[in-house]
Amino acid sequence: MIKKVIFSLNNKMVQVEADEQTPLLYILRNDFQLNGPKFGCGLGECGACSVLIDTRVARCCVIPLIAVEGREVQTLEGLGSIESPSFVQKAFIDEQASQCGYCTNGMIITTTAFLNKCAVKPSKEQIKEALRANLCRCGTHIEIIKAVEAAAENLFSDASNLLEEGN
Ligand code: FES
Ligand code: FES
Structure with missing residues (x-):
């Protein structure tokens, strides 16, 4: 209808x-x-x-x-945009975490939702688990995991800097 x-x-x-x-x-x-x-x-x-x-x-x-x-x-x-990527998009660009790029949308969206609900910096195993159901036919997994680790590092170091500034 x-x-x-x-x-x-x-x-x-x-x-x-x-x-x-x-x-x-x-x-x-x-x-x-x-x-x-x-x-x-x-x-x-x-x-x-x-x-x-x-x-x-x-x-x-x-x-x-x-x-x-x-x-x-x-x-x-x-x-985000090309001029102003989100912290996750920036990490994927910095780590060059794509080949054909077909899976990249799903990887970035899933990473964004995952990191937004993490209370502390996730481990590599937790990151792998979060992205387990996103398929990459090019085998770019190592770079993708590195990008997510970099985004997490960035997010949680910013958060701890803000906490320190507040003290
Ligand atoms: S295109 Fe939607 S899950 Fe594969
Ligand atoms: S980079 Fe090609 S499917 Fe993941």
């Missing part, structure tokens, strides 16, 4: 009229030209299409448009 759906997209309210069962991934890429999320498997299994919905990671190839009515969707583009 065609429906007008209103939701927040990268911190702006948007509306789209489409079949309510259209996968959110198609809406983001075709209606909003947000090409950060990629079509990988189309089955919710690889993570390439990941976005944040209300701060939680969601695989939007299997999420119908209607499911985001009134909710907050954030894509890779909403995290």
Whole structure:
């Protein structure tokens, strides 16, 4: 059924009229030209299409448009820009943590959600566990883990500097 759906997209309210069962991934890429999320498997299994919905990671190839009515969707583009990348995006650039880049969107979105809920700097094992369900066919895992460790280092050293300044 065609429906007008209103939701927040990268911190702006948007509306789209489409079949309510259209996968959110198609809406983001075709209606909003947000090409950060990629079509990988189309089955919710690889993570390439990941976005944040209300701060939680969601695989939007299997999420119908209607499911985001009134909710907050954030894509890779909403995290930062080329001029001003987020701390996670910057770490992936600094570590050159991609080859074909197809998995990078999912890796960055998942890392962002993961680090945002870590109370302390995660171990390498915790990082590997957090990214376990994101597939990389190029075998870039070593650089990806290094990038996440660098982002975590950055995040938690900034946090401890702020605590020290507050003392
Ligand atoms: S494209 Fe969505 S999980 Fe693979
Ligand atoms: S860099 Fe190619 S799929 Fe991960």
